[in-house]
Amino acid sequence: MPRHPENAAASASRAATIRDVAARAGVSVATVSRVLTGNYPVAAATRTRVLRAVRDLDYVVNAHARALAGNRSKTIAVLLSNFTSPFYNRVASGVEQQAMAEDRLCMVSTTGGDPEREVKLVETLREQNVDAVVLVGGVVDTPDYREHMARLARLLDSAGSRLVVCGRPSPGENLPVTVVEYDNAGGAFAATSHLLSQGHRRILFIGGDPANTTTRDRLDGYRRAMAAYGIEEDPGLVIVGTQLPQFAYAELKKRLAAGPPDFTAIFAWDDHIAARSLVALRESGIAVPGDVSVIGYNDEREAQDVFPALTTVSIPHMELGREAVRLALHRDNAAPNQHVMLGTHIVMRDSVRPHINA
Structure with a gap:
């Protein structure tokens, strides 16, 4: 990632001005202006020095001045x-x-x-x-x-x-x-609470990158809902890794191949993961919602098109x-x-x- 260590203190206190750029490049303010507006010929070496100073100082042409010049x-x-x-x-x-x-x-x-x-x-x-x-x-x-x-x-x-x-x-x-x-966490709390209100206690959370802010929020909502119902979290019921639907599909197939499901409901990270979970469950002979309930997140078009149609959390996209x-x-x-x-x-x-x- 780009760094400008020599300029960190100045950046924290104030924005660089055109005079700072001129001083760094060793040219006049007028020359800096000519380079930035491109309306007057400037020697290549001079132009290079000015542009280097602009980068070093994190200088941006004042937005209000550009608006007055018609360059917004x-x-x-x-x-x-x-x-x-x-x-x-x-x-x-x-x-x-x-x-x-x-x-x-x-x-x-x-x-x-x-x-x-x-x-x-x-x-x-x-x-x-x-x-x-x-x-x-x-x-x-x-x-x-x-x-x-x-x-x-x-x-x-x-x-x-x-x-x-x-x-x-x-x-x-x-x-x-x-x-x-x-309200990412609030939506996850509501989704998990809905499953809990339907009598489910073994709820599998599946999908999402654990380092991603969205995953963290959705897991937080899931955990808070479980805690609100007095249910101690089972780490074995949380499967995270990536946001790719095929990840969730593969993990679920592997889990189901090892034996009957140790959960009665799935809270999927999003509707795409929920849809692939439906496929994995169907291929394993498990009926939805007869044997396992599934809820998604985002309310994508796919949520309406799959069978059975997904209960999900709607976002005001x-x-x-x-x-x-x-x-x-x-x-x-x-x-x-x-x-x-x-x-x-x-x-x-x-x-x-x-x-x-x-």
Whole structure:
């Protein structure tokens, strides 16, 4: 990940100015301006020195000055883990809808779930002077990642832009970051509580990367619900590893091949994992919901198309994206760290049945 150790103290206290860049490059302020605007010829060696100083100092052209010059990008950038997940696509659609309503262009890119790539993309977008950078979905938020993202949040803010995290917590406290979350842990608590209310006590949680913020929240909700019913957690009923449906399918097939299920219900990390769990159960001769109940998360289209149709937790996907843009563009400067929590709810379908032997 990019580092600027020689500049960390200065970055923490104030944003670099055009005079700082000029002093670092050994040129006049006018020359720096010419390089950055590209409206006047400058020697190649001089241009290289200026651009190096810009990078070293984390300098971004003042957003208000660029607006006066007519150079404002009028762009909202949204970074997704991938293009294939309906969750990401629907949130991005919400971002695009609101961006259009605000007369902004929407730029979409993917990180592949790589925190380092995400940091580099935000760095690049900062240099493009976008109006806001929206990060969608959970992340493996290591201390190193949080440090870099906190620095970028401050730099974006100092340039008149905004970092928005959508469906995940802020990278740190007291940062100029807009947080738009849904009640991830609350949805998991409700899903687990629903199974418990139906008499299930042996509930298998399956799927998700344990280092991912989304997995941590969903496990937290699951554990709190079990504790609320006075049920001691059985570590053997938690299977985590990756967010890939084939991981859950393989783990479940292996478990069922070893003997009859030691659980009466499954709480799947998301609907894709729930759908593959249905396949594994069916192939093993186990009926849903007759023998085992299954509940998913996200309320994707797939939840309605599988058999039996999945009971699941619904997320306000589109509203997450729309609210992210609204808050970023119309934020209250007196409240630098905005935080909005949207609700979730259970959609009842056909994959859950009371456990009659409870």
